[in-house]
Amino acid sequence: MSLTESSASEIAQSASLASRRLATLSSDSRNEALTVLHAALSDERDYILQANARDVALATQAAENGELSQSVLKRLDLSRPGKYDDMLQGILSVRDLEDPVGRVTMRTLLDDDLVLERVTCPLGVLLIIFEARPEVIANIAALAIKSANAAILKGGKESTESFIAIAEVISAALSKTEIPIPAVQLVKTRDIVSSLLAQDTLIDLVIPRGSNELVRYVKDNTKIPVLGHADGLCSAYLHSDADVSTAVKVIVDSKTDYPAACNALETLLVHENVLESVLPAVAEALLAKGVSLRCDQASKKALTKTLPPAKAALLQDSVDQDYNTEFLDLVLALKTVPSQALELSAVQSAIAHVNAHSSKHTDIIITTSREVAETFMAGVDSAGVYWNASTRFADGMRYGFGTEVGISTNKIHTRGPVGLEGLTIYKYLIRGQGHVAADYAGLPGSKKWKHQKLDIVP
Amino acid sequence: MSLTESSASEIAQSASLASRRLATLSSDSRNEALTVLHAALSDERDYILQANARDVALATQAAENGELSQSVLKRLDLSRPGKYDDMLQGILSVRDLEDPVGRVTMRTLLDDDLVLERVTCPLGVLLIIFEARPEVIANIAALAIKSANAAILKGGKESTESFIAIAEVISAALSKTEIPIPAVQLVKTRDIVSSLLAQDTLIDLVIPRGSNELVRYVKDNTKIPVLGHADGLCSAYLHSDADVSTAVKVIVDSKTDYPAACNALETLLVHENVLESVLPAVAEALLAKGVSLRCDQASKKALTKTLPPAKAALLQDSVDQDYNTEFLDLVLALKTVPSQALELSAVQSAIAHVNAHSSKHTDIIITTSREVAETFMAGVDSAGVYWNASTRFADGMRYGFGTEVGISTNKIHTRGPVGLEGLTIYKYLIRGQGHVAADYAGLPGSKKWKHQKLDIVP
Numbered sequence: 025m026s027l028t029e030s031s032a033s034e035i036a037q038s039a040s041l042a043s044r045r046l047a048t049l050s051s052d053s054r055n056e057a058l059t060v061l062h063a064a065l066s067d068e069r070d071y072i073l074q075a076n077a078r079d080v081a082l083a084t085q086a087a088e089n090g091e092l093s094q095s096v097l098k099r100l101d102l103s104r105p106g107k108y109d110d111m112l113q114g115i116l117s118v119r120d121l122e123d124p125v126g127r128v129t130m131r132t133l134l135d136d137d138l139v140l141e142r143v144t145c146p147l148g149v150l151l152i153i154f155e156a157r158p159e160v161i162a163n164i165a166a167l168a169i170k171s172a173n174a175a176i177l178k179g180g181k182e183s184t185e186s187f188i189a190i191a192e193v194i195s196a197a198l199s200k201t202e203i204p205i206p207a208v209q210l211v212k213t214r215d216i217v218s219s220l221l222a223q224d225t226l227i228d229l230v231i232p233r234g235s236n237e238l239v240r241y242v243k244d245n246t247k248i249p250v251l252g253h254a255d256g257l258c259s260a261y262l263h264s265d266a267d268v269s270t271a272v273k274v275i276v277d278s279k280t281d282y283p284a285a286c287n288a289l290e291t292l293l294v295h296e297n298v299l300e301s302v303l304p305a306v307a308e309a310l311l312a313k314g315v316s317l318r319c320d321q322a323s324k325k326a327l328t329k330t331l332p333p334a335k336a337a338l339l340q341d342s343v344d345q346d347y348n349t350e351f352l353d354l355v356l357a358l359k360t361v362p363s364q365a366l367e368l369s370a371v372q373s374a375i376a377h378v379n380a381h382s383s384k385h386t387d388i389i390i391t392t393s394r395e396v397a398e399t400f401m402a403g404v405d406s407a408g409v410y411w412n413a414s415t416r417f418a419d420g421m422r423y424g425f426g427t428e429v430g431i432s433t434n435k436i437h438t439r440g441p442v443g444l445e446g447l448t449i450y451k452y453l454i455r456g457q458g459h460v461a462a463d464y465a466g467l468p469g470s471k472k473w474k475h476q477k478l479d480i481v482p
Numbered sequence: 483m484s485l486t487e488s489s490a491s492e493i494a495q496s497a498s499l500a501s502r503r504l505a506t507l508s509s510d511s512r513n514e515a516l517t518v519l520h521a522a523l524s525d526e527r528d529y530i531l532q533a534n535a536r537d538v539a540l541a542t543q544a545a546e547n548g549e550l551s552q553s554v555l556k557r558l559d560l561s562r563p564g565k566y567d568d569m570l571q572g573i574l575s576v577r578d579l580e581d582p583v584g585r586v587t588m589r590t591l592l593d594d595d596l597v598l599e600r601v602t603c604p605l606g607v608l609l610i611i612f613e614a615r616p617e618v619i620a621n622i623a624a625l626a627i628k629s630a631n632a633a634i635l636k637g638g639k640e641s642t643e644s645f646i647a648i649a650e651v652i653s654a655a656l657s658k659t660e661i662p663i664p665a666v667q668l669v670k671t672r673d674i675v676s677s678l679l680a681q682d683t684l685i686d687l688v689i690p691r692g693s694n695e696l697v698r699y700v701k702d703n704t705k706i707p708v709l710g711h712a713d714g715l716c717s718a719y720l721h722s723d724a725d726v727s728t729a730v731k732v733i734v735d736s737k738t739d740y741p742a743a744c745n746a747l748e749t750l751l752v753h754e755n756v757l758e759s760v761l762p763a764v765a766e767a768l769l770a771k772g773v774s775l776r777c778d779q780a781s782k783k784a785l786t787k788t789l790p791p792a793k794a795a796l797l798q799d800s801v802d803q804d805y806n807t808e809f810l811d812l813v814l815a816l817k818t819v820p821s822q823a824l825e826l827s828a829v830q831s832a833i834a835h836v837n838a839h840s841s842k843h844t845d846i847i848i849t850t851s852r853e854v855a856e857t858f859m860a861g862v863d864s865a866g867v868y869w870n871a872s873t874r875f876a877d878g879m880r881y882g883f884g885t886e887v888g889i890s891t892n893k894i895h896t897r898g899p900v901g902l903e904g905l906t907i908y909k910y911l912i913r914g915q916g917h918v919a920a921d922y923a924g925l926p927g928s929k930k931w932k933h934q935k936l937d938i939v940p
Contacts, residue, residue: 044837048860132882138871140881147893148863228893249707249894270916271825277918379502401911402506405606413914414595423598423910423921424590424933433684434606436707437799440910452881452898453859456871458728460735461880 032219035176036226038151038206043174045204047146051123054169057201058119061169064197066112075189075289078103084181092182099157100182111159113428121426124444125172131308131478134454135464135471139478141453144170148228150447151220153178153242153329155234158186165194165208167429171447172413176212176220176227180234188212221246221336229319229447233428236350251442253433253464255383256286257350261374261400263391264295264363266302270412271390272309278388278456280313286431287386290351291347291357293374298328299360311335315354317343322360347381368468371396382406384433386418386440407433484741486583488507490677493634493827494684496664497607497779501632503662505604509581512627515659516577521628522655523620523648524570533647534560534616541640556819557615558640572885576624579884582902583630587864589936591927592912593922597936599911604630606686608905609678611636616644623666624651625887629905634678634685636669638692646670664805676937687905694808711842711891714744715808718875719832719858721849722821724760728870729848736846736873741923742810744889745844746877749815751832757818763871769793773812776800780818800825805839829854833861838863842891844876844898865891876908 046054065072080101086092102108135423150173154160154246161177168175179187191210198205211220220227224247231251232242238253260278263270278289294303299322307317307327318340319327328336346357361373368376371389378387389400397411408418418441420428425443432438438446463471491781504512523530538559544550560566588600608631612618619635626633649668656663670676678685682705689709690700697712718736720729723865736747752761757780765785776798777785786794804815821830826834829847833932836845844866847858855869866876876899878886883901896904921929 044833044861044863047863133876134880134882140875143865225546237852245859267916273916274914277920281920282919339524346883371734375502397913399506399581402500405502405505405603406909408910408912410912410914412916413912414918416919417592417598417912417914417917418910422592422922422931424931439907449893449895449897451864452866452867452876454733454856454868454871456869456875458725458731458737458870459875460731460872462735462876464880473880473882 032216032223033226035209035211036149036220036223039174039176039209040226042204042207043146043148043172046169046172046174046207047125047148049172049202051126053202054172055119057169057198057203058115058166060201061162061165061194061197062112062115062119065115068189069108069191072186072189072193073108076100076183076186078185079158079183086182096182100186102158102166102182102186104417107159111162114159114163115166116371118163118170118427118444121444123172123236124170124448129450130478131480133476133478135459138454138456138459141455142450143453144445144448147447147449149174149176149226151176151178151223151227151248153217153229153230153232153234153238155180155238158183158190159212160233160304161187161190162194163241164193167427167444167447168208169203171444173228173447174207174209176209176211178214178217178220181214184212221248224248233430238379240347247283249429249430249434251434251438251446252385253286253385253431255350256288256381256385256431257290257348257420258287258385259291259293259378259382259387260289260390260415261293261361261371261378261387262295262298262302262306263374263389263393263396264297264373265392265396265397266295266298266390268302268305269393271302271306274308274390274412274414276289276309276313279310279315280354281414281416283354285416286350287415288352289356289388289415290350291359291381292325293359293361293377295370296322296362298362299323300330304330307331308335310356311338313354315356317356317358318346318359320360323358341392347377350383353404357450371399372403375400378406380402385431386410386415386434388413388415407431487900490674490681491684492667493667493674493737494607494678494681497632497634497667498684500662500664501604501606501630504627504630504665505583505606507660509584511660512581512630513577515627515656515661516573516624518659519620519623519652519655520570520573520577522651522924524874526647526651527566530644530651531561531566533643534558534641536643537616537641543911544574544640554640558644560644565617569620572617572621573624576621576885576902579628579902582628582906586938587908589938591932591936592936593917593932596912596914596917599906599913600883601911602903602906602908605905605907607632607634607684608691608826609634609636609681609685609688609706611675611688611690611696613638613694613696616641616648618691619645619648619668620652625902625905627661627667630685631900631905632665632667634667634669636672636675636678639672642670664797678702679706682706691888707892707893707895709888709890709896709904711744711755711841711843711889713808713891714889715748715806715839715841716745716843716844716876717749717751717836717840717845718747718873719751719819719829719831719836719845719847719875720753720756720760720764721832721847721851721854722755722852723850724753724756724848725850726760726763726858729760729764732846732848732870732872733764734767737768737773737814737862737871738812741812744808745873745875746810747814747846747873748808749839751817751819751835752781753828753832754780754818755818758788760783762788765789766793773814774798775814775816776804777816777932778818781816805835818929829857831862833858836862836864842893843889844873846867846871846873925931 420441878899
């Protein structure tokens with residue numbers, strides 16, 4: 025075994041042991057640790073900002089040499105107004121959320137004095153790989169402690185000095201609490217990531233937070249379950265009865281509120297009957313916001329006929345690949361949906377397109393018909409399906425989860441915006457008095473199961 | 483692409499399309515289909531039993547040649563008394579379970595006329611790989627239809643004729659219902675399995691039902707999530723205050739009620755203080771049932787001293803590997819737990835042993851102390867942790883789930899015995915009236931989130 029591998033297994037092993045201790049700590053102990061962590065990061069602000077300044081200085085040079093983008097530089101700088109305070113406040117916000125661990129979600133009387141309980145518990149060990157933003161380490165440490173999971177953290181190399189300083193402060197703070205120090209471990213070298221991804225017996229979940237490339241790399245290189253979405257290819261379907269002002273508002277917001285977000289709109293499906301009635305107003309509003317429209321033949325023809333020539337001149341022709349592309353930019357692919365095709369109604373064709381092309385993130389329908397909306401919501405296989413509401417609502421804070429661990433396009437465990445609950449699983453507890461299975465063998469004279477649902481309040 | 487691959491992708495593609503249609507069918511449609519399926523299998527009993535008889539004839543020959551075990555032969559035979567009727571009854575039992583799909587599990591008022599709902603929905607496409615027992619195909623078809631999932635089925639080669647006959651009857655029955663025929667597909671050739679395991683964009687869950695080798699093969703050869711446990715290495719810890727009669731009853735049942743089951747006991751940890759008090763009665767009862775005891779030095783010494791010489795002569799010495807072995811037989815590994823070791827109390831040492839050696843299936847403690855029991859239940863990271871109750875209770879029917887899809891030793895999605903619920907996930911639906919995210923930007927004059935929990939009854 026190479027030095028790196030042994031080291032990755034040591035890290036995972038100590039995290040696993042720490043996770044078992046964490047799992048037995050009370051809610052109060054974990055919350056108290058977050059208070060201590062908050063105080064320490066507050067006290068050591070100068071020390072951490074000095075370390076961050078060294079990262080920023082190096083990154084500024086790299087940006088000047090054209091080796092680093094201005095946006096990475098901007099995200100790196102913890103001294104920007106409000107940023108450090110937001111990081112501190114985030115820790116207290118997480119502390120004040122409901123405890124996701126130890127909740128009884130099922131209680132069944134199997135027989136007299138034999139009670140089955142399902143109780144939420146932490147997953148165990150999380151591996152979180154994220155890019156430049158240095159404040160994420162504090163946020164993730166808080167989420168892990170709150171949910172009683174151990175966390176192994178690997179941040180982007182541009183934030184190295186900031187991470188080391190913050191990790192030092194976190195470790196020193198944890199040493200004053202009941203949380204075992206290896207519950208939060210920082211990994212500094214990039215080489216170790218692939219070895220950590222091989223620790224599938226000790227690490228329970230990987231959370232990559234960053235670019236699509238990062239998420240894809242992680243998904244392709246581990247057997248550990250991954251929480252994350254590589255793509256957010258969201259679609260909207262404009263039905264034949266869509267209200268014009270609803271369509272304009274919702275589609276413009278979905279596309280332009282934050283085009284680089286995973287919940288931004290990328291494809292607009294339009295019922296052929298509204299190509300010349302509803303679509304032109306939507307297209308004009310989008311063009312006014314600087315959106316490039318990549319149209320199929322029918323939609324281009326209709327818009328060319330209905331839009332002022334100067335606007336129509338901006339229209340582009342779509343190619344097949346546009347309907348599989350997450351533009352993350354002010355570009356939108358348009359496609360016409362026939363009112364009837366083969367044996368499919370328009371809404372069924374729209375559903376089929378979405379299920380074949382979208383990334384199962386969030387898709388919406390604009391219609392005034394409840395029936396059509398319900399058909400679309402049942403038929404589309406995505407984490408979020410909305411009726412007359414913007415795709416941009418797909419977000420943990422907006423859903424009211426208090427925090428967002430990530431957005432999942434998986435089909436198992438968690439789907440869509442993930443709150444603290446996504447970092448938990450459950451275990452079944454039985455409390456008996458010497459009960460044995462042989463007594464319930466179904467023979468004459470055997471004991472009978474009661475299987476009586478009990479209240480879940482103790 | 484080879485012929486096999488293209489065929490696997492066609493199967494998965496048609497299953498995926500069928501799954502989308504299934505997901506939109508009402509509970510009544512799915513239940514009605516199960517009634518039709520039941521009637522068809524009942525009507526075609528002779529046809530199916532004839533096909534089964536051909537399988538049995540071939541298998542009998544193979545058994546005579548020593549190429550097949552008697553137990554496989556026995557499981558193959560659908561004409562054994564009650565077996566066919568049980569299969570039929572199983573379909574009706576599944577039909578009569580609560581619908582796992584379409585249940586609202588969260589409802590939040592985000593703002594006026596903007597409601598977020600979390601609704602359970604099917605996973606999509608299941609791939610089920612199972613061994614000889616031919617009745618499983620009817621059981622699985624029923625579970626899939628009930629939970630609105632499409633199923634691709636691959637059975638063991640010994641049951642080929644039976645499977646083909648049953649699958650024919652199922653397809654003919656489904657053609658009279660709203661269920662699309664490709665919702666249940668039988669795969670006949672073994673070669674295709676590895677190609678199906680590669681269809682991770684179309685298949686949502688693999689359920690291997692059979693030997694540990696099968697489960698391990700599947701887990702090692704797919705990126706699709708797998709529901710199943712390769713091992714059931716269950717442990718019991720006998721604490722210093724354990725009641726003798728409870729210990730004897732529970733441990734004998736755990737070990738001997740059905741030694742080949744995954745929930746049978748494999749390791750017994752014993753507090754050093756009860757080696758000569760509680761353990762001898764337990765050991766005698768186990769020896770009387772024909773259990774071989776593989777003892778560490780301390781437990782062997784204590785038992786040699788306390789048991790009658792004829793019994794003591796049966797004791798064996800354990801080796802390290804015994805504590806990592808799922809014997810699935812009348813063999814039990816014994817290990818002594820010191821009352822204090824390093825800084826660990828006895829229960830902490832027991833927890834550490836279980837977390838390091840067990841397969842996270844089911845582990846139990848025998849103690850009269852609630853406090854010690856709760857420490858053990860919080861500290862052991864297994865799907866089931868019981869106090870004074872047999873490991874053998876780890877079973878979907880015994881838990882009151884009505885059916886058991888499998889037992890999961892995964893840490894995400896589902897854990898322990900899995901009922902129909904494990905074949906579902908959820909989606910988030912939002913119903914709005916043209917709501918857009920830009921209105922909630924947190925600026926002066928922005929709309930405010932209500933985030934008000936609503937009753938989940940409509």
